[in-house]
Amino acid sequence: METYKVIVVGMGKRGTHHAAAFHANPRFKLAGICDIDRARLEAAAPKLGDPQISTDARALAAAVKPDIFCFCTLPNLRSDLIQVGIESGAKLIAFEKPVALTSAEGLKIKQMLDAARVKAVVSHQHRYGEHYKKVHEIIASGALGRLNTVYGTATGWMMHMMSHLIDYALWFNPAGKAEWVMAQASGRGKMTDIHPSPDYIAGFIHFSNGVRGIVDCGAGAPDVPEVPYWWRKCRIGAQGTDGFAEVMTGGGWRAVTKSGSFAGHGSMNYDLDMPPYIQEMADWLDNDKNPHACNFDSAYEGFQVMMALCRSVVEGGQIALPLTQGMDELAALKEKLSQRKVLFSMPENAKEYPG
Numbered sequence: 589m590e591t592y593k594v595i596v597v598g599m600g601k602r603g604t605h606h607a608a609a610f611h612a613n614p615r616f617k618l619a620g621i622c623d624i625d626r627a628r629l630e631a632a633a634p635k636l637g638d639p640q641i642s643t644d645a646r647a648l649a650a651a652v653k654p655d656i657f658c659f660c661t662l663p664n665l666r667s668d669l670i671q672v673g674i675e676s677g678a679k680l681i682a683f684e685k686p687v688a689l690t691s692a693e694g695l696k697i698k699q700m701l702d703a704a705r706v707k708a709v710v711s712h713q714h715r716y717g718e719h720y721k722k723v724h725e726i727i728a729s730g731a732l733g734r735l736n737t738v739y740g741t742a743t744g745w746m747m748h749m750m751s752h753l754i755d756y757a758l759w760f761n762p763a764g765k766a767e768w769v770m771a772q773a774s775g776r777g778k779m780t781d782i783h784p785s786p787d788y789i790a791g792f793i794h795f796s797n798g799v800r801g802i803v804d805c806g807a808g809a810p811d812v813p814e815v816p817y818w819w820r821k822c823r824i825g826a827q828g829t830d831g832f833a834e835v836m837t838g839g840g841w842r843a844v845t846k847s848g849s850f851a852g853h854g855s856m857n858y859d860l861d862m863p864p865y866i867q868e869m870a871d872w873l874d875n876d877k878n879p880h881a882c883n884f885d886s887a888y889e890g891f892q893v894m895m896a897l898c899r900s901v902v903e904g905g906q907i908a909l910p911l912t913q914g915m916d917e918l919a920a921l922k923e924k925l926s927q928r929k930v931l932f933s934m935p936e937n938a939k940e941y942p943g
């Protein structure tokens with residue numbers, strides 16, 4: 589079996605998770621790590637088999653010529669590193685959600701990857717949680733009857749959380765293509781955050797199979813009282829003619845079907861979710877017929893839905909998908925959003941939304 593050479597760029601929280609998971613899997617050789625912060629690299633390298641270290645991603649990629657170019661930088665850095673990955677000759681580029689901050693940059697990334705014919709993967713790894721997989725299995729088994737609704741809520745803000753919510757809602761409704769969306773948004777406090785977002789955004793997705801998607805994300809989204817940890821107050825599920833099934837990111841799962849009422853444990857856990865996410869990269873490189881569950885094309889569908897929801901806020905009314913023209917939705921939102929302070933769904937949100 590081939591061993592795939594990997595470099596990881598951006599050794600913060602998520603880069604460290606990725607590098608550790610590659611290092612732990614014998615299908616990969618972690619050949620290099622990169623960060624603009626040299627102290628971070630020097631601290632990390634001995635725990636990761638002493639790979640080559642560099643503060644310059646392009647120089648490291650040129651020296652190592654990796655099979656996998658992985659980067660885990662903050663969302664303001666995307667297309668430049670996609671370019672470095674393509675130039676390095678990597679067969680697969682793995683990067684973090686969100687795909688980009690604007691549809692203009694997302695479209696550019698798609699065109700770059702398509703032209704270079706490079707495989708790419710985006711880290712929506714929550715789906716490997718036992719509780720996520722259980723809910724997916726129940727929905728896919730047909731136990732809910734004819735699906736009519738998929739939904740996702742999170743109290744965290746859009747550029748952090750909505751990418752996840754939409755990705756899993758689309759996963760729960762694989763037979764439908766998103767055809768249009770409509771949304772509203774409120775609150776400017778997080779527009780200057782490193783994950784720039786309206787404080788609250790909520791909207792509808794119409795799918796080709798008649799299923800309705802409902803996404804509700806940020807300061808106004810409902811509490812998930814079952815989950816104590818604020819960042820994991822996310823509820824994602826599906827309803828059909830015969831019942832419902834839903835996962836709570838930090839609080840297990842539940843389902844009611846014709847056979848009864850069921851529930852189980854599970855909480856998002858990087859240590860458990862990263863190994864299968866990383867393993868599927870080897871599986872896909874081994875065999876084109878085994879695409880990664882978090883492949884770029886599927887992530888891009890969700891990304892377009894998110895950016896179309898933003899456009900609906902800006903332009904009003906329904907927005908048709910797919911998006912054919914790129915736009916800077918964040919700049920347009922800055923113009924559009926009212927100065928009124930966002931209203932909360934619960935007092936606890938005031939701590940995360942002071943602005």
Ligand SMILES: NC(=O)c1ccc[n+]([C@@H]2O[C@H](COP(=O)([O-])OP(=O)(O)OC[C@H]3O[C@@H](n4cnc5c(N)ncnc54)[C@H](O)[C@@H]3O)[C@@H](O)[C@H]2O)c1
Pocket residue numbers: 597598599600601602603622623624625628643645660661662663665684685686711712713714747748783
């Ligand atoms: N999938 C998930 O569950 C999940 C969870 C948290 C964060 N994220 C995403 O992961 C991404 C990174 O978040 P994080 O929390 O790890 O951020 P972080 O701030 O901890 O790490 C980012 C690192 O990138 C480095 N960096 C910046 N510019 C660089 C450059 N030009 N070259 C090399 N290194 C550079 C920084 O020095 C820093 O160490 C974000 O897009 C975030 O949305 C995903």
